[in-house]
Amino acid sequence: MTARVGVVTFPGSLDDGDAARAVRIAGAEAVRLWHGDADLHGVDAVVLPGGFSYGDYLRCGAIARFAPVMEAIIAAARDGLPVLGICNGFQILCEAHLLPGALTRNQHLHFRNRDQVLRVESAGTAWTNTFQPGQEILIPVKNGEGCYVADPRTLDELEAEGRVVARYVGGNPNGSQRDIAAITNAAGNVVGIMPHPEHAVEALTGPSLDGLGFFTSVLKHLTGVPA
Protein backbone atom coordinates (compact mmCIF):
# COMPACT_ATOMS: atom_id res chain seq x y z
CA MET A 1 0.00 0.00 0.00
CA THR A 2 1.30 3.44 -0.91
CA ALA A 3 1.75 5.81 2.02
CA ARG A 4 -0.30 9.01 1.79
CA VAL A 5 1.56 12.14 2.87
CA GLY A 6 -0.44 15.35 3.28
CA VAL A 7 1.04 18.71 2.21
CA VAL A 8 -0.75 21.74 3.64
CA THR A 9 -1.35 24.91 1.64
CA PHE A 10 -1.87 28.08 3.67
CA PRO A 11 -2.50 31.48 2.11
CA GLY A 12 1.09 32.52 1.33
CA SER A 13 2.64 29.04 1.22
CA LEU A 14 5.34 28.89 -1.46
CA ASP A 15 6.97 25.48 -1.31
CA ASP A 16 3.88 23.27 -1.17
CA GLY A 17 4.38 22.27 -4.82
CA ASP A 18 8.01 21.28 -4.28
CA ALA A 19 7.13 19.44 -1.06
CA ALA A 20 4.43 17.44 -2.86
CA ARG A 21 6.88 16.61 -5.65
CA ALA A 22 9.47 15.45 -3.11
CA VAL A 23 6.84 13.18 -1.55
CA ARG A 24 6.07 11.67 -4.97
CA ILE A 25 9.75 11.20 -5.87
CA ALA A 26 10.23 9.39 -2.57
CA GLY A 27 7.52 6.96 -3.67
CA ALA A 28 4.48 8.12 -1.70
CA GLU A 29 1.19 9.67 -2.71
CA ALA A 30 1.02 13.43 -2.04
CA VAL A 31 -2.35 14.59 -0.71
CA ARG A 32 -2.97 18.32 -0.87
CA LEU A 33 -4.53 19.66 2.35
CA TRP A 34 -6.24 23.05 2.51
CA HIS A 35 -5.75 25.36 5.51
CA GLY A 36 -9.49 25.87 6.02
CA ASP A 37 -10.26 22.16 6.05
CA ALA A 38 -10.25 20.48 9.47
CA ASP A 39 -10.27 17.00 7.86
CA LEU A 40 -6.88 15.33 7.33
CA HIS A 41 -8.37 12.93 4.73
CA GLY A 42 -6.78 9.93 6.39
CA VAL A 43 -3.16 10.86 5.57
CA ASP A 44 -0.33 8.90 7.21
CA ALA A 45 1.95 11.92 7.68
CA VAL A 46 1.93 15.69 7.09
CA VAL A 47 4.39 18.22 5.69
CA LEU A 48 4.01 21.92 6.60
CA PRO A 49 5.82 23.67 3.74
CA GLY A 50 7.86 26.84 3.56
CA GLY A 51 6.61 30.26 2.54
CA PHE A 52 5.02 33.25 4.21
CA SER A 53 1.69 32.06 5.59
CA TYR A 54 -0.70 34.96 6.19
CA GLY A 55 2.03 37.32 5.01
CA ASP A 56 4.08 36.63 8.15
CA TYR A 57 1.76 39.13 9.88
CA LEU A 58 2.20 39.49 13.66
CA ARG A 59 4.91 36.79 13.86
CA CYS A 60 5.88 34.10 11.35
CA GLY A 61 3.43 31.21 11.78
CA ALA A 62 1.40 32.91 14.53
CA ILE A 63 -1.82 33.10 12.54
CA ALA A 64 -1.40 29.83 10.62
CA ARG A 65 -1.29 28.08 13.97
CA PHE A 66 -5.02 28.83 14.37
CA ALA A 67 -6.08 27.55 10.93
CA PRO A 68 -8.69 24.78 11.11
CA VAL A 69 -6.29 22.25 9.56
CA MET A 70 -3.77 22.96 12.34
CA GLU A 71 -6.24 22.05 15.09
CA ALA A 72 -6.53 18.60 13.49
CA ILE A 73 -2.77 18.32 12.94
CA ILE A 74 -1.93 19.33 16.53
CA ALA A 75 -4.28 16.66 17.92
CA ALA A 76 -2.97 13.99 15.51
CA ALA A 77 0.68 14.91 16.15
CA ARG A 78 0.15 14.37 19.88
CA ASP A 79 -1.09 10.87 18.96
CA GLY A 80 2.03 10.14 16.93
CA LEU A 81 1.27 11.36 13.39
CA PRO A 82 4.61 12.17 11.71
CA VAL A 83 4.78 15.91 10.96
CA LEU A 84 7.64 17.70 9.20
CA GLY A 85 7.71 21.51 9.31
CA ILE A 86 10.07 23.14 6.83
CA CYS A 87 11.08 26.80 7.27
CA ASN A 88 7.69 28.54 7.76
CA GLY A 89 6.40 25.10 8.77
CA PHE A 90 9.05 24.98 11.53
CA GLN A 91 7.89 28.42 12.69
CA ILE A 92 4.27 27.20 12.75
CA LEU A 93 5.23 24.11 14.81
CA CYS A 94 6.93 26.35 17.40
CA GLU A 95 3.97 28.72 17.50
CA ALA A 96 1.68 25.69 17.98
CA HIS A 97 3.87 24.53 20.89
CA LEU A 98 4.49 21.17 19.22
CA LEU A 99 8.18 22.12 19.35
CA PRO A 100 9.93 24.28 21.98
CA GLY A 101 11.62 27.62 21.35
CA ALA A 102 11.00 30.18 18.63
CA LEU A 103 12.46 31.46 15.34
CA THR A 104 13.43 35.10 15.23
CA ARG A 105 14.89 37.59 12.78
CA ASN A 106 18.29 36.55 11.38
CA GLN A 107 20.93 38.12 13.60
CA HIS A 108 22.53 40.02 10.69
CA LEU A 109 19.07 41.09 9.38
CA HIS A 110 19.80 39.82 5.86
CA PHE A 111 17.71 37.26 4.04
CA ARG A 112 20.08 34.32 3.56
CA ASN A 113 19.81 32.16 0.46
CA ARG A 114 22.52 29.58 -0.24
CA ASP A 115 23.39 25.89 -0.31
CA GLN A 116 24.17 24.86 3.25
CA VAL A 117 26.03 21.94 4.79
CA LEU A 118 24.24 20.35 7.74
CA ARG A 119 25.33 17.61 10.11
CA VAL A 120 22.54 15.16 10.94
CA GLU A 121 22.81 14.76 14.72
CA SER A 122 19.86 12.45 15.30
CA ALA A 123 18.81 9.60 13.02
CA GLY A 124 16.23 8.47 15.56
CA THR A 125 13.27 10.50 14.26
CA ALA A 126 10.48 9.57 11.87
CA TRP A 127 12.01 11.93 9.29
CA THR A 128 15.75 11.14 9.58
CA ASN A 129 15.99 7.37 10.09
CA THR A 130 17.66 6.76 6.69
CA PHE A 131 20.64 8.99 7.61
CA GLN A 132 23.71 8.04 9.63
CA PRO A 133 24.29 10.02 12.84
CA GLY A 134 27.01 12.57 12.05
CA GLN A 135 26.36 12.40 8.29
CA GLU A 136 26.93 15.70 6.48
CA ILE A 137 24.37 16.72 3.87
CA LEU A 138 23.98 19.69 1.50
CA ILE A 139 20.58 21.35 1.12
CA PRO A 140 19.43 24.91 0.38
CA VAL A 141 18.69 27.38 3.15
CA LYS A 142 16.56 30.47 2.46
CA ASN A 143 15.12 32.48 5.32
CA GLY A 144 14.85 35.89 6.91
CA GLU A 145 13.63 34.72 10.30
CA GLY A 146 15.49 31.49 10.91
CA CYS A 147 17.39 32.30 14.09
CA TYR A 148 16.47 29.57 16.55
CA VAL A 149 16.24 30.71 20.18
CA ALA A 150 15.19 29.04 23.41
CA ASP A 151 16.10 29.50 27.04
CA PRO A 152 19.31 27.74 28.17
CA ARG A 153 17.42 25.08 30.11
CA THR A 154 15.41 24.10 27.02
CA LEU A 155 18.56 24.03 24.88
CA ASP A 156 20.31 21.80 27.45
CA GLU A 157 17.28 19.50 27.49
CA LEU A 158 17.24 19.25 23.68
CA GLU A 159 20.95 18.36 23.68
CA ALA A 160 20.68 15.87 26.55
CA GLU A 161 17.70 14.07 25.01
CA GLY A 162 19.25 13.88 21.52
CA ARG A 163 16.55 16.15 20.12
CA VAL A 164 18.84 18.42 18.11
CA VAL A 165 18.24 16.79 14.70
CA ALA A 166 20.66 18.82 12.55
CA ARG A 167 23.22 21.58 12.95
CA TYR A 168 24.71 24.10 10.54
CA VAL A 169 28.28 23.31 9.47
CA GLY A 170 30.69 25.70 7.79
CA GLY A 171 28.98 28.89 8.92
CA ASN A 172 25.76 29.60 10.76
CA PRO A 173 23.47 31.38 8.26
CA ASN A 174 21.17 33.12 10.75
CA GLY A 175 22.67 33.18 14.26
CA SER A 176 20.71 30.19 15.57
CA GLN A 177 21.72 29.25 19.10
CA ARG A 178 24.14 26.32 19.21
CA ASP A 179 24.02 26.19 15.36
CA ILE A 180 20.65 24.45 15.53
CA ALA A 181 19.03 23.84 12.12
CA ALA A 182 16.44 21.21 13.11
CA ILE A 183 14.87 19.80 16.28
CA THR A 184 12.32 17.14 17.20
CA ASN A 185 9.73 16.57 19.92
CA ALA A 186 10.25 14.01 22.69
CA ALA A 187 8.47 11.26 20.71
CA GLY A 188 10.49 11.89 17.53
CA ASN A 189 7.45 12.12 15.24
CA VAL A 190 7.44 15.93 14.90
CA VAL A 191 10.49 17.54 13.26
CA GLY A 192 11.08 21.19 12.40
CA ILE A 193 13.89 22.13 10.01
CA MET A 194 14.81 25.60 8.76
CA PRO A 195 16.66 24.61 5.51
CA HIS A 196 14.74 23.03 2.63
CA PRO A 197 15.14 19.29 1.98
CA GLU A 198 12.33 19.45 -0.62
CA HIS A 199 14.60 21.57 -2.86
CA ALA A 200 17.32 18.89 -2.91
CA VAL A 201 15.60 15.86 -4.42
CA GLU A 202 16.49 16.12 -8.13
CA ALA A 203 19.82 16.67 -9.91
CA LEU A 204 18.21 19.17 -12.30
CA THR A 205 17.17 21.68 -9.64
CA GLY A 206 18.98 20.87 -6.40
CA PRO A 207 22.58 21.01 -5.18
CA SER A 208 22.32 17.34 -4.16
CA LEU A 209 19.77 14.59 -3.62
CA ASP A 210 20.35 14.68 0.13
CA GLY A 211 16.92 16.12 0.91
CA LEU A 212 15.19 13.00 -0.35
CA GLY A 213 16.29 11.15 2.79
CA PHE A 214 13.76 13.05 4.92
CA PHE A 215 10.90 11.81 2.75
CA THR A 216 12.13 8.23 2.37
CA SER A 217 12.65 8.19 6.14
CA VAL A 218 8.99 8.78 6.86
CA LEU A 219 8.04 5.99 4.44
CA LYS A 220 10.42 3.65 6.24
CA HIS A 221 8.92 4.81 9.53
CA LEU A 222 5.38 4.12 8.29
CA THR A 223 6.00 0.79 6.60
CA GLY A 224 8.86 -0.53 8.65
CA VAL A 225 10.92 -1.22 5.51
CA PRO A 226 13.21 1.06 3.48
CA ALA A 227 11.37 2.83 0.67
Add this chain to the structure above:
Amino acid sequence: MPRVVVDVMLKPEILDPQGQAVANALPRLGVSDVSSVRIGRRIEIDFTGEPDLDRAREIADKLLANPVIEDYTVRLVTDDAVDAHP
Protein backbone atom coordinates in the same frame (compact mmCIF):
# COMPACT_ATOMS: atom_id res chain seq x y z
CA MET B 1 -15.39 53.96 25.22
CA PRO B 2 -12.07 53.07 26.88
CA ARG B 3 -9.67 51.16 24.71
CA VAL B 4 -7.42 48.24 25.60
CA VAL B 5 -3.76 48.71 24.68
CA VAL B 6 -1.39 45.76 24.55
CA ASP B 7 2.35 46.43 24.42
CA VAL B 8 4.53 43.55 23.28
CA MET B 9 8.30 43.64 23.75
CA LEU B 10 11.01 41.06 23.14
CA LYS B 11 12.27 39.70 26.46
CA PRO B 12 15.42 41.51 27.61
CA GLU B 13 17.61 38.44 26.99
CA ILE B 14 16.43 38.04 23.38
CA LEU B 15 18.62 39.83 20.84
CA ASP B 16 16.75 42.57 18.98
CA PRO B 17 18.66 43.00 15.70
CA GLN B 18 16.05 45.48 14.44
CA GLY B 19 16.60 47.73 17.45
CA GLN B 20 20.35 47.37 17.05
CA ALA B 21 20.15 48.41 13.40
CA VAL B 22 18.22 51.53 14.41
CA ALA B 23 20.70 52.28 17.21
CA ASN B 24 23.56 51.92 14.74
CA ALA B 25 21.90 54.45 12.41
CA LEU B 26 21.60 57.14 15.10
CA PRO B 27 25.18 58.44 14.80
CA ARG B 28 24.31 59.36 11.20
CA LEU B 29 21.72 61.76 12.71
CA GLY B 30 24.43 63.18 14.91
CA VAL B 31 23.07 61.36 17.97
CA SER B 32 25.85 59.86 20.04
CA ASP B 33 24.37 59.51 23.55
CA VAL B 34 21.99 56.54 22.99
CA SER B 35 23.18 53.24 24.41
CA SER B 36 20.31 50.96 23.35
CA VAL B 37 17.16 50.86 21.20
CA ARG B 38 14.62 48.08 21.46
CA ILE B 39 11.58 47.77 19.22
CA GLY B 40 8.22 46.34 20.22
CA ARG B 41 4.64 46.42 19.05
CA ARG B 42 1.60 48.30 20.33
CA ILE B 43 -1.83 46.81 19.67
CA GLU B 44 -5.07 48.71 20.27
CA ILE B 45 -8.22 46.69 20.85
CA ASP B 46 -11.76 48.07 20.83
CA PHE B 47 -14.47 45.82 22.24
CA THR B 48 -18.02 46.12 20.98
CA GLY B 49 -19.20 46.63 24.59
CA GLU B 50 -17.37 47.22 27.85
CA PRO B 51 -13.64 46.49 27.60
CA ASP B 52 -12.87 43.03 28.94
CA LEU B 53 -9.34 43.01 30.36
CA ASP B 54 -9.36 39.29 31.12
CA ARG B 55 -10.36 38.54 27.55
CA ALA B 56 -7.66 40.95 26.31
CA ARG B 57 -5.04 39.15 28.41
CA GLU B 58 -6.15 35.84 26.89
CA ILE B 59 -5.84 37.31 23.38
CA ALA B 60 -2.39 38.67 24.23
CA ASP B 61 -1.19 35.41 25.73
CA LYS B 62 -2.49 33.14 22.96
CA LEU B 63 -1.95 35.24 19.86
CA LEU B 64 -0.51 38.75 20.19
CA ALA B 65 2.64 37.71 22.06
CA ASN B 66 4.76 34.59 21.97
CA PRO B 67 5.60 34.09 25.67
CA VAL B 68 8.70 32.11 24.67
CA ILE B 69 10.41 35.26 23.42
CA GLU B 70 8.13 38.18 24.32
CA ASP B 71 6.65 39.95 27.36
CA TYR B 72 3.42 41.90 27.18
CA THR B 73 1.42 44.37 29.24
CA VAL B 74 -2.32 45.00 28.99
CA ARG B 75 -3.85 48.29 30.08
CA LEU B 76 -6.95 50.38 29.69
CA VAL B 77 -6.75 53.90 28.29
CA THR B 78 -9.53 56.44 27.91
CA ASP B 79 -10.12 58.14 24.56
CA ASP B 80 -8.47 61.31 25.88
CA ALA B 81 -5.37 59.49 27.05
CA VAL B 82 -4.83 57.68 23.73
CA ASP B 83 -3.59 60.80 21.99
CA ALA B 84 -2.45 62.72 25.04
CA HIS B 85 1.23 61.92 25.02
CA PRO B 86 3.03 64.68 26.91
